[in-house]
Amino acid sequence: MSDLLETLFLSKIYQSPLVLASGVLGLTADSMRRVLEAGAGAVTTKSFGLEPRKGHACPVILPYHSGLLNAVGLSNPGVDEMVKEIKKLHQESKGGIFASVFGKTPEDFGEVTKKACEATPDLIEVNVSCPNVASEFGAPFGADEFSVANITRIVKKAAGDVPISIKLTIHCPSIEKMARVCEENGADALTAINTVGPGMLIDTGVMKPILANKVGGVSGPAIFPLALKAVWEICANSSLPIIATGGVRTADEALQMIMAGATMVSIGSGIYYKDIEIFTHINQDLTAWMEARHIHSLETIRGAALE
């Protein structure tokens, strides 16, 4: 890989601005290593909590013509298992590792962060915005500024030297205000956005919702403009570095995110559309684009569309 793509994010240099988004192939060291080898600068683990969770019955993932619906329900093997996988990955790869954490209560977020930091991830990503567990835990924390402020402070304290990023949803009264709340309460970075909705699909043969959980968050191509707008709005109002997530499948879309102000660009559903090599291909296309325009660092175009 050419070093044109080297990206400085929270005092560390990553080989590429591309990141594996949380929840996709992020369960084991070996599968994350595959993604790093394909060209991701960093990988994000599946969000994990204190205890193992089975998640919802299947179908939990449902492609439709414009994206994916998912209601995995935060199934995960629990922090102890994930700490082992992160440690293993650290030994086997130099790529970045972001640990995504969630909790049932603000205090849970702190505890799981503390345990996760034993594996010294490069970042704790705080999943306050998963729509799939609303019915169990009440409305997602991500919609409420007070909850987000509180969780941000707790996680920041628990994380010690490890920087933290809060993962935002568009389903809050004002995402730009939410970004400021995170910044004021100690976040080092922001991730935007989580899935949209949730949405639903019904099978007209049996006349029932298809997802076992009935509703699921929308990701993939459908949400790209929503994610881009969120990133653009946050970058115009906050100085924190952003991990942009939502519908990216091409170098052009990654560039749009960077022009909207993103530092890192993460890809989840893109793997469904273009498989793991999506990282290789976008890296190549980004490099070719930069060479054609004599651009030596993505820094020079970052935020270009903010005016």
Added chain:
Amino acid sequence: MSDLLETLFLSKIYQSPLVLASGVLGLTADSMRRVLEAGAGAVTTKSFGLEPRKGHACPVILPYHSGLLNAVGLSNPGVDEMVKEIKKLHQESKGGIFASVFGKTPEDFGEVTKKACEATPDLIEVNVSCPNVASEFGAPFGADEFSVANITRIVKKAAGDVPISIKLTIHCPSIEKMARVCEENGADALTAINTVGPGMLIDTGVMKPILANKVGGVSGPAIFPLALKAVWEICANSSLPIIATGGVRTADEALQMIMAGATMVSIGSGIYYKDIEIFTHINQDLTAWMEARHIHSLETIRGAALE
């Protein structure tokens, strides 16, 4: 057209449950008549206000891989001109005519409704949820329960005998609660949903947002699951009849909306994908589906997915 599709909505029988959504081809009597002739049971006018409005500079409409972005900015010729067109259409066609109104203030909504009712539309649809004019009028009324309650009461009073439907957005704290607020304040029906977002697209050649207004509401295929989920949630919590809107392009999608509880199904962006004949084709496919299953009225499957 077979009469299998006859649909009772607010005491009137429509030839088809399909409706032309507001903002698409709804400026003149002649173009709305074309849509009725193609098989729509009713047409909704472009939203109009008291005064003519030019709307935003172009591009105002931008297709992307999964839908459309639009920031038309409520351009419209004003209520006086639209009343003429509605009257003309009434003379020339027996199809349903829904008049979509908006206002800068709650009082405006009342005034424009009063004037619109001179043309005796079959319904006043109240556009409280257009995201494109937020910067001018402040946050869209549709996000705020108090504003929506207030506008509903004012419009209901101004509309006299003409029934009213409030058009909801998913961008509010709880759409099911918003539906109840509308019901309690006199709404006769609900329309769900308006465009989502807004979103943005950036051109990487000039590194600028493409829409002149920078951001625009997302419609079309992308939003279908979001609209379906909203309709399903509203129908589970309100007894008002629903006009379902968002991403419908096929009979299967129209059926999903009806199984989620919708009475009417409206189509806007679908015209971009399948042109005006979309109404003819969905009517045919719905009829064939009903015949194959020996279903004599859509009433028998309405809300089937609500359990």
Added chain:
Amino acid sequence: MKTFPVIDIKHHSAEIKSIYFKQIEPDIYPGQFFNVWLPGVDEKPFSISDVFQGIMEITVKAVGPFTRALVAVERGDFIGLRGPFGTHFTFHHHALLVGGGMGIVPLRYLARMLRQQGFHFEILLGARCEKEIPFQNDFSEWAPTTFVTEDGSLGYQGQVTEYIHEKIRESKLSFIYSAGPEAMLIRVMEEAKKAGLNYEISFERYMKCGIGICGQCVVNGSGIRLCKEGPVLSRNMAETVTEWGIPHRDATGKRKV
């Protein structure tokens, strides 16, 4: 929508310029148009004036804020293009091409295609003065061409419409293509009807989306959209329009009075 670099520019006069792009779509037919986006300014419809050897051309006259900005673009500037949109001219033998003002523009690409197919045709073009008639050489080279200018600076002095009748009779032409000001088109249609000829005309309305959904370009009568069922109308289609010569709809969708 994507932006593309301007690869060349040609000055026809101080106000009229052609702008060249690499051909962005394989199939582009005469009479179709592109929506041209000037980032930060606006987006407006322009006919395709030529497609030749992988290069496509639009030709613009500065008449207002947008077109003034458009004729000021330079080689290498990125311009947004969406299209091609709309209907196109179909090919007929023994046709007369009648163009007035900037209506000359789409006829240029039509003339190239008719000549490529080896069809016989003749041309009648009018404008205020010599400077407002671009592509004079191409037209004259490709077919018998008559110019008419109001000030007599090129060809006959007067209005094109005065010469249509004569042309048809003289040359036994059996089809008319026309594009230009509405008053001219009305006369063309009258002449064609009198002579019992079939025709295709292209005419303009205020457009926004270009893709048949905003309703901005709908004309009264059958309610057709000029961006979708137009801008080129067959005689049958043209006869469904009931708003010839009356004031058009503006950006609000309201008729100017």
Added chain:
Amino acid sequence: MKTFPVIDIKHHSAEIKSIYFKQIEPDIYPGQFFNVWLPGVDEKPFSISDVFQGIMEITVKAVGPFTRALVAVERGDFIGLRGPFGTHFTFHHHALLVGGGMGIVPLRYLARMLRQQGFHFEILLGARCEKEIPFQNDFSEWAPTTFVTEDGSLGYQGQVTEYIHEKIRESKLSFIYSAGPEAMLIRVMEEAKKAGLNYEISFERYMKCGIGICGQCVVNGSGIRLCKEGPVLSRNMAETVTEWGIPHRDATGKRKV
């Protein structure tokens, strides 16, 4: 995801049934699987056991809550199907098909295809008892078939693995296909290695999405996904797997201990 009506059902035993659908995709290869959705219950992966004359078949053994519900479906019920997913067996001459338990299922469609191509092959199938070996007639008709049961109710008594070595030597077979319990697959790989033979094996892990994104079915070693780079693995691929015979990941993604 779409639901399709069950067009027929066949009982192999009280616990094993085949369910028939019209063929929903044109290209379905032996070894691939479908995710089968029982509305209101769950969705689980099942190998395709046959595709013939526009009809496709899956074959299910009732072992738990989902499969018990699945064997209870009736003709006309709507069942959801997503697929075909995953890799498939490729065709080789002089192969031995080694199936154990429900691993017999994908080999049935493989055998049909090999026979259709006119390839020579032999079959070795094992299970606990006669009742657990479906398609006995088809297999026996299509190729020399050896049955092995633990209780001796059909063919030899014992384990299939005891007979592989002998079969290879006797019949000069040069390729092995195998599907079945992991302990059996481990033995098959050992035997193949000893005999210097190439092979393809199909093996199972807990799956959710079936489309390579949830990470549920990833095996240790090269980190391949069994729903995408599997379930059929070539020898090269199989040799990258380092978790043979150790406890699998369950629905949480955690290894059972």
